[in-house]
Amino acid sequence: MKKGALFIAISFILVACSTSPNTDMANEETSNREVESIGQVSIDGSSTVFPVTEAVAEEFYAVNPDIKVTVGLSGTGGGFKKFCRGETDVNDASRPIKETEIELCDSSGIDYVDFTVAYDGLAVIVHPDNDWVDELTVAELKMMWEPDAQGEITKWNQIRDEWPDEELSLYGPGTASGTFDYFTEAIVGEEGASRGDYTASEDDNVLVQGVASDKYALGFFGLAYYEENKDKLSLVPVNNGDEAVLPSEETVKNGTYSPLSRPLFIYLNDQALAREDAAEFTQFYLETAGELVSEVGYIPLTDEEYAAEMEKYETFLETL
Amino acid sequence: MNRITRSKIIDQLFKYFGILCTSIGLIMLAALLINVFSDGFGRLSIDFFTALPSRFPEKAGILTAWTGTLWIFGLTILIAIPLGVGAAIYLEEYTRKGFLSNVLEINIANLAGIPSIIYGILGLTIFVRTLRLGESVLSGALILSLLIMPIIVVSTREALRAVPKTIKEASLALGASQWQTIWHQVLPAAFPNILTGIILALSRAIGETAPLIMIGALTYVPFVAKSPLDEFTVLPIQIFNWISRPQAGFAINAAAGIIVLLGIVFVLNGIAVVIRQRARNKIKW
Known part of the structure; x- marks a missing residue:
């Protein structure tokens, strides 16, 4: 009994401390005993965003070992199904939420807010011995990948006459991947529309292996996979009408590598954000993302953009 | 010639x-x-076993993954063996041969052929959502138990069938009830062969990933499960995640993880084989 009373008294004091406007490191430990806090933040969603969230969770654990942050990887769509049932607090997403998912969230009364946390570039890759391709236009990529190309466009010289009369072998992510959705949307113009007769794998390392061992191959996947395998692959500049641009941190950041760069998001349940633990995690995410994103192979936003996201977060907190 | x-x-x-x-x-x-x-x-090093997952391949460890695998394994044994063996005893010793038992038999054999992801979908609806067990070790173990139950049932029935009819009849003739006959004569005699089926079934369960991902088994978990209702991850999921990462260091981690998984399967099978041998030596007719 006595212990219980003491505990309640202490909690009151701690709560009083944590609500003081001047929050600094010293009372971070105390604030997770906030009445509403459950000491847990559950995250699921995109496997593309996973490395970023894992890195943030890892660093967050070092500062706040009392808050259990768990991260799953059901994919962006699978994650939204759970998120919109209120089963998770945060959803990692490699694309914006879809209309159908918004309806799902609405129907179960889930409100949310999204933040952009990083950029990812899609790299178009050929074999290093490929000496004929010095750039590809968006139209040429479309010609190779659109559904009508199936069984029709099978040779390199069908793309440009001067290119060799050799088989064009295509490698790309499988249809369940957010990368596939994004590429088809950006290149073919319709999400999910693609030829089916290409070598597909959900594991990008398999695609790396495939392109690296086939002189007449062409593939696309996340830029990070190219960065780790530079010696085995050759990067193709993409021409969107103005100029041929190679993907790099700079060209992805300033938007000139278009249309094959995309933002990565986190979606937060606003009920969860009302909790001290989730709010603290989100703030930590936005503060540290800039540094952690490049460590795991993605491209950070500019400092101003992160500041804007932070401002959005703070304004949002006030509306709660 | x-x-x-x-x-x-x-x-x-x-x-x-x-x-x-x-x-x-x-x-x-x-x-x-x-x-x-x-x-x-x-x-492989002590650190590898005691460290939490990390974005740095050389710092990352499998503490939560191997403990999760052992949790799942232990609970699956506790759930699947009584259910599977019980069902097999009923089907083999109590049901009359006829239309109904044929239907049951065909259905159980069919269950063994269902892709594991389907069990994941079933488990998500029943255990995680309807029974509100959440994305817990218990949900995972229940799903894997369902998944391997048909294998245990089929192999246990074979084992029971291999017990000589004369032994049963002698026991019944001496006035033992059917339950006493099963418990004191049939089960001990069939035990070594039942164990063979269980070993095969559990080895399958330990490598399963798909149904566990389906129910939302996590990938980054910074704590070891303390109760059956805690969240968890398992070695195959950790390995799967590492293999698909771009950095070469994670591929090495994945290989090390595979060695640990093989080691666990090897040790557990070894224990079961020893138990089986002992049980075999005990049978004297």
């Missing part, structure tokens, strides 16, 4: 065919082992 030589040649040919069949399996296993050991053996 001619016919005899021909028979001998066929005999020899068949022997070499048998050796070929055996060695294909062994060569595949050896190739896997050599590949995995050369990549991952150097990565």
